[in-house]
Amino acid sequence: MKERSSDLIARDITRSILAGSLEVEEPLQSERELAAQYKVGRPTIREALQRLERDGWITSRKGMPSVVNDYWKQGNLMTIVTILQHEEEIPDEFIVHMLQLRVSITPAYFKDALENSRLKVVSLFAPFEDIPDEANAYAKFDWQIQHGVAMLSPNPIYLLILNSFKDIYIRMAEKYFSESEHRNASRDYYNRLLEWILAGDIQQAGQTIRDMMETSIELWNQKMNGGTDK
Known part of the structure; x- marks a missing residue:
């Protein structure tokens, strides 16, 4: 049209x-x-x-x-x-703000999903061991985890918010995961998170998620500053 x-x-x-x-x-x-x-x-x-x-x-x-x-x-x-429709002009600060938003909402929809469908959350991690050590593969897996968990939350607002960011989320994740250090940090994170989920410790799972979201912001800022934390 x-x-x-x-x-x-x-x-x-x-x-x-x-x-x-x-x-x-x-x-x-x-x-x-x-x-x-x-x-x-x-x-x-x-x-x-x-x-x-x-x-x-x-x-x-x-x-x-x-x-x-x-x-x-x-x-x-x-x-x-509108900002998301102009991906070529998205300010760097917008991405940082979005990562900060994740710190707030990701533990919340994980908690909802784990309290209502813990075994289904566990099943989302099934492809984890077979992920190739490539940026695109990690980006897609991370999106599938976030999207799948948000779908399992009884609050549909989380999924609506996440869906709004899909395109930029994957593009940003590919840039983030282009660093092998970031992929290694995420692999350790997925392992720790899955252990807490299997143990049924929702509180520790939530803290692990929150800690990793904070670490992601630090790593992103270092990448944007040329590898140094300014």
């Missing part, structure tokens, strides 16, 4: 905001100027601006040009969706 002109314009403006070409609190051009720039009518520009405001990117001002929001503070769930 061909995209509407207003959607293309909204996407272009969003890309400029993510790239930093349009800064926080910077006013956009007037509707007339934007219409001339994009060679469309003002109703099309107005529709694009309404979408940008709905999704948390700008704030309209009566009789004045719209102004760029600080999307970290003024955005909403649709802001996240």
Whole structure:
């Protein structure tokens, strides 16, 4: 289906905001100027601006040009969706924020799943021993574990959140697991986690998950800083 002109314009403006070409609190051009720039009518520009405001990117001002929001503070769930549609412009800080989110939610949906379907969680680890020592294989296995456990949680919100991040999750995981040190750390983690799950110690399993999520952030930051923890 061909995209509407207003959607293309909204996407272009969003890309400029993510790239930093349009800064926080910077006013956009007037509707007339934007219409001339994009060679469309003002109703099309107005529709694009309404979408940008709905999704948390700008704030309209009566009789004045719209102004760029600080999307970290003024955005909403649709802001996240839009960021994920612009993978080439995703800020590094977004990935760190997402990893921090994992620290909060991963132990929670694991706990739910283990309390309700522990044996099914164990079965998700069946392919573990046969994983090739390759970044893509580790990324896919990690996603399958997270997705499978979230599905076993009685709270469907966890799965909805995780599904929203699928594409960037796998891309980021492949970059993360490109380091053999990271693959080794994850293999040790999977072994420890599976031991606690088999022992039925949900509390220790949760702590193991939380510790590994924190370690993942440290390792990611080291990778982004060229291998040194700055």
